[in-house]
Amino acid sequence: MKSMLSSRPIRPYECVLITGCSSGIGLASAELLHQQGYKVIACYRNPDDLARLEAYGFYAYVQLDLADPNSVEQAWQTALDLADQQIYALFNNAAFGTPGALEDISRKVLEDQFQTNVFGTHQLTQLAIKQMLKQGYGRIIHNSSVLGFTAMSLRGSYNASKFALEGLAATQRLELAHDPIDLVLLQPGPIISQFRHNAHQNFLKWVADQPSRHEQTYQNMICRLTADTAPAPFTLPAEAVAKVLLSVLRARRPKLQYRITLPSKAFHLLRRLLPARWLDRLLIIASGGGKR
Known part of the structure; x- marks a missing residue:
């Protein structure tokens, strides 16, 4: 049975390490927890974001590039030192998407x-677990997605x-x-976040220049990614995840597990109720796909 320490609520003075704090869910989460009295250690990848983040007055800031193993190791050790060797919670938020049909997504x-x-x-999670076992308590929260249990086309990677x-x-x-x-x-x-903007930039970097039978579909996708219009129905602000x-x-x-937004809740239910082929048809529509 787990130690009672593992089920106690986090008190406001405790440290929470959050990745991907430059914008979106990470920034909204860091803001809310900071307002509630938590010691937020905000991680950012781009050094140009530091000056802007410092204006929020978070407890500490750590540069972290998850794609670089050395950066992960150094960032964790820095965060641990800043937290006096006591990090209660890790919120694994940082992530990005590169859209495109899988046949156009190279191994690289x-x-x-x-x-x-x-x-x-x-x-980073490995490092956190080792420390939390040592200190006798901890909480790890992964920011997954509706796309972590329901696939949609053009989002394969x-x-x-x-x-x-x-x-x-x-x-x-x-x-x-x-364990506790x-x-x-x-x-x-x-x-609502910078996810669509970043996805468009990654598409231009990795996929756009190569010939593809999905060219017309990609044009429609680009229009959706770059549209300066109201969010799609059921879209929530980043603060909804922070709460x-x-x-x-x-x-x-x-x-x-916590399913956030109506589409996430609906597709979780539909996966259990619909035959696979019916669900596939629905997901093609939801993906903005269909016949080329």
């Missing part, structure tokens, strides 16, 4: 996607990375079942 692109979304996140993250998390839960560490998955659907994170941190015994 897939490796680039996994370096951050899977390998770096796993390395991101789907695969989030499916992998969920597989790692499910295994870690079993392996930590008798809680492991939680957040599974948001559409959220769920706060509830996870405050819970004496958090749930294993």
Whole structure:
């Protein structure tokens, strides 16, 4: 049975390490926890973001590139020193997507996607688990996605990375079942963030210049990624995820999974109810696909 320490709620003075704080969910989460009195250690990848982040007055800032193993190691040690060797919670939020049909996604692109979304996140989680076992308590929260349990077309590399993250998390839960560490998955659907902008930039970098039979589909996708219009239906602000994170941190015994936004909840239910082929047709429509 788990130690009672693992199920106690985090008190406001405790340290929470958050990756990907430059914008979106990471920044909204860091802001909310900071307002609630937590010692937020905000991680950022681009050095140009530091001056802007410092204006928020978070407890500490650490540069972290999850694609670089040395950066992960150094960032963790720096964060641990800043936290006086006591980090209660790790929120694995940093991730990105490279859109495109899988037949156009090279091995190099897939490796680039996994370096951050899977390998770096796993390395950081390993380091956190070792420390949390040593200190006798801790909480790890992975920011997954509706695409971590339901695939959509043109998002294959991101789907695969989030499916992998969920597989790692499910295994870690079993392996930590008798240890004083809680492991939680957040599974948001559409959220207002820089994700679409960054996805478009990655598409231009990796996919756009090569010939493809999906050219017309890509044009439609680019219009969606770059449209300066109201968000798609059921899209929530990044603060919606931050509020769920706060509830996870405050819970004496958090749930294993938190589905955020109506699409995430709906597709979780539809996966259980619909035949696979029916669900595939629905997902093609939801993906913005269809006949070329």
